[in-house]
Amino acid sequence: MPVYEYRCSSCQKKSSFFVKSFNDALTPVCASCGGREMSRVFSSFAYHKSLATVHEESGDPYQPGEDYYKDPRNIGRWTEKKFQDLGMEMPSQVQDMIQAARDGQMPESVKDLQPGVTEV
Ligand SMILES: [Zn+2]
Structure with a gap:
């Protein structure tokens, strides 16, 4: 809050x-x-709140509130959490995309990104 x-x-x-x-x-x-x-x-x-506090305040990544995506630091959190839950290391290209999105660039591919269904 x-x-x-x-x-x-x-x-x-x-x-x-x-x-x-x-x-x-x-x-x-x-x-x-x-x-x-x-x-x-x-x-x-x-x-100067920590990122963790920002995350806490913006709610559950699985049920983002209306304001959730207004904070660019929340971009990619769902994906990060998903990888974490699966015990998988997030590929560096995914990390790069999320980082780019948080910096204000929004590649289309990030929106549909689902861990586990990516073609190799
Ligand atoms: Zn006063």
């Missing part, structure tokens, strides 16, 4: 707000003084 931090312009205290999704409208109100003049704080907490 995304956490937004805001700083109150009246008392300079920081307040954290949980939002359901990144698209949710949020009206921050200072937890200390009730002020509404809040400025967004880009905390290191929110922006």
Whole structure:
């Protein structure tokens, strides 16, 4: 769940707000003084999360939520998990494709990629 931090312009205290999704409208109100003049704080907490945390927050790879693929770091997770479950090493070309997709390139072949059914 995304956490937004805001700083109150009246008392300079920081307040954290949980939002359901990144698209949710949020009206921050200072937890200390009730002020509404809040400025967004880009905390290191929110922006230096580990990849594992990002994965946890975006849900089960088998049942991706609506926002799941909005985070490019989730691209290929299903495939990675599938290989893991099968106890297989992911071929380096697959890793490369996933990495490329996460970097913003989306080859068609990644979408249909299914471990175990690839022709040799
Ligand atoms: Zn305040």
